[in-house]
Amino acid sequence: xxxxxxxxxxxxxxxxxxxxxxxxxxxxxxxxxxxxxxxxxxxxxxxxxxxxxxxxxxxxxxxxxxxxxxxxxxxxxxxxxxxxxxxxxxxxxxxxxxxxxxxxxxxxxxxxxxxxxxxxxxxxxxxxxxxxxxxxxxxxxxxxxxxxxxxxxxxxxxxxxxxxxxxxxxxxxxxxxxxxxxxxxxxxxxxxxxxxxxxxxxxxxxxxxxxxxxxxxxxxxxxxxxxxxxxxxxxxxxxxxxxxxxxxxxxxxxxxxxxxxxxxxxxxxxxxxxxxxxxxxx
Amino acid sequence: xxxxxxxxxxxxxxxxxxxxxxxxxxxxxxxxxxxxxxxxxxxxxxxxxxxxxxxxxxxxxxxxxxxxxxxxxxxxxxxxxxxxxxxxxxxxxxxxxxxxxxxxxxxxxxxxxxxxxxxxxxxxxxxxxxxxxxxxxxxxxxxxxxxxxxxxxxxxxxxxxxxxxxxxxxxxxxxxxxxxxxxxxxxxxxxxxxxxxxxxxxxxxxxxxxxxxxxxxxxxxxxxxxxxxxxxxxxxxxxxxxxxxxxxxxxxxxxxxxxxxxxxxxxxxxxxxxxxxxxxxxxxxxxxxxxxxxxxxxxxxxxxxxxxxxxxxxxxxxxxxxxxxxxxxxxxxxxxxxxxxxxxxxxxxxxxxxxxxxx
Numbered sequence: 001x002x003x004x005x006x007x008x009x010x011x012x013x014x015x016x017x018x019x020x021x022x023x024x025x026x027x028x029x030x031x032x033x034x035x036x037x038x039x040x041x042x043x044x045x046x047x048x049x050x051x052x053x054x055x056x057x058x059x060x061x062x063x064x065x066x067x068x069x070x071x072x073x074x075x076x077x078x079x080x081x082x083x084x085x086x087x088x089x090x091x092x093x094x095x096x097x098x099x100x101x102x103x104x105x106x107x108x109x110x111x112x113x114x115x116x117x118x119x120x121x122x123x124x125x126x127x128x129x130x131x132x133x134x135x136x137x138x139x140x141x142x143x144x145x146x147x148x149x150x151x152x153x154x155x156x157x158x159x160x161x162x163x164x165x166x167x168x169x170x171x172x173x174x175x176x177x178x179x180x181x182x183x184x185x186x187x188x189x190x191x192x193x194x195x196x197x198x199x200x201x202x203x204x205x206x207x208x209x210x211x212x213x214x215x216x217x218x219x220x221x222x223x224x225x226x227x228x229x230x231x232x233x234x235x236x237x238x239x240x241x242x243x244x245x246x247x248x249x250x251x252x253x254x255x256x257x258x259x260x261x262x263x264x265x266x267x268x269x270x271x272x273x274x275x276x277x278x279x280x281x282x
Numbered sequence: 283x284x285x286x287x288x289x290x291x292x293x294x295x296x297x298x299x300x301x302x303x304x305x306x307x308x309x310x311x312x313x314x315x316x317x318x319x320x321x322x323x324x325x326x327x328x329x330x331x332x333x334x335x336x337x338x339x340x341x342x343x344x345x346x347x348x349x350x351x352x353x354x355x356x357x358x359x360x361x362x363x364x365x366x367x368x369x370x371x372x373x374x375x376x377x378x379x380x381x382x383x384x385x386x387x388x389x390x391x392x393x394x395x396x397x398x399x400x401x402x403x404x405x406x407x408x409x410x411x412x413x414x415x416x417x418x419x420x421x422x423x424x425x426x427x428x429x430x431x432x433x434x435x436x437x438x439x440x441x442x443x444x445x446x447x448x449x450x451x452x453x454x455x456x457x458x459x460x461x462x463x464x465x466x467x468x469x470x471x472x473x474x475x476x477x478x479x480x481x482x483x484x485x486x487x488x489x490x491x492x493x494x495x496x497x498x499x500x501x502x503x504x505x506x507x508x509x510x511x512x513x514x515x516x517x518x519x520x521x522x523x524x525x526x527x528x529x530x531x532x533x534x535x536x537x538x539x540x541x542x543x544x545x546x547x548x549x550x551x552x553x554x555x556x557x558x559x560x561x562x563x564x565x566x567x568x569x570x571x572x573x574x575x576x577x578x579x580x581x582x583x584x585x586x587x588x589x590x591x592x593x594x595x596x597x598x599x600x601x602x603x604x605x606x607x608x609x610x611x612x613x614x615x616x617x618x619x620x621x622x623x624x625x626x627x628x629x630x631x632x633x634x635x636x637x638x639x640x641x
Contacts, residue, residue: 179360182333183353
């Protein structure tokens, strides 16, 4: 019985791993192929099935004038927009979440929970609903097709995530901790950055991770709100697909697109596996 | 120069958390707040700390209006019933935290922390993380932080309630030692608890609080001997004092068809109906006594608590040895009439074995 359980367990894990890893292996293999190796017959293993070439990767860094597609600039655009928007969202979101967790707000029928819901409701609507007002808004203030404009829109998208995660986190931090800090001579601001914030690092990491993921993978707004001046990575990758699909450079660009997220996942995984994301204050 | 509260009322919702509370706390004294859960003890302490502002009333300390001074400038210290320390700091850093806030010189800090660690018995634990400590040790750290601060007002909010039985006994002993040796004459110590035994052992001035109202004030001995009302008698005894409805007539007390001789301290009482009170420890097993049925028998430590029933009356008897009883078994008990209390129909004390000291 136990053996059967073990067998089923490992079978399932292996199947699942194959399911997750196979596309990556496929993409890695394809990125080193040339036109012949992709289109003539099915090939898998470099050197054995086909002769590997770096052409797919080289195209990505060559300027368009020399026949390349140059994803370096979109890459840094994406990095800039994602990191800036995430950082601002985390800072503002954490402050908002702390206020919502610790103070009671009353304005007409509006209470704390309503404000929290207002933040989250920004993400309930399908993005297409938001795209038209965003487009008009950015074009009115002249930020269409600019990095700053994208940062502004991404803050709107990411801050609800930060608020949501951090309100939940702060609600689990005992109020007595803040009170003790006040009694021990901290004013409310000192209590926040000397005591509450250092104990909120696990929450900040999770919120930051979600912001970075959602910012990085967004295609829709990057596509709608930019034209020629500014391009973000997801748009550029999709744009590679023309009359002849260059599977090799498409694979290569897909791989370097997910690379930052894999790095983030590995960093966060250490915290997750330590089990101290929420338990720091227990 | 004292900590004086006048008519403090705090009513954030429809319920009173503090209802017209007045007090005058002198330096160098220990005050215990005795009350059940939700009786307003924590609110009381938080009001003194400044974490809550009362709706009405005055609070002054050393002739300053305390209500106008924000928490972080009040120089009070507080230990919570939850073990609250700064989880991101180690033991040493935890204790110096309030001292660093007050910009005390490094040498002085070192001296104060060493002293505090010695007092609570945590020398050698300086570099431990808080999470690595047991509950009792965590509470010691919190206490050390409060002591090192040398605050003029030290508030302890049920500091032992979340500890297990053995640790509680041990820490309670140490608290007594710390309070008598480790505190300067400048300090006002306010200790809240639900446990009457703690109040008696700490032997300070007691304030009995119920539903935000002060029921009785006085030395621990006075509260024990002369609980002014039925409610105080219930709150200040564990198990609660047994109350039996009965009457006094012609030198006899009767309740539930039981007739016993009226004790000598009842001689001035009129013949009428009373609520008679008797402590669980004053009821003894006795073959000559009255027959009661056992509803429940609890063994705690070296004692047995018997929940007994006869007719409509229920009493709890404390037997000072471990005995096995069967439920629904009949036992015979005798009341020690010399330790009987009498409360009138308004639930006020009219006679006590120690003599009523008020009018």
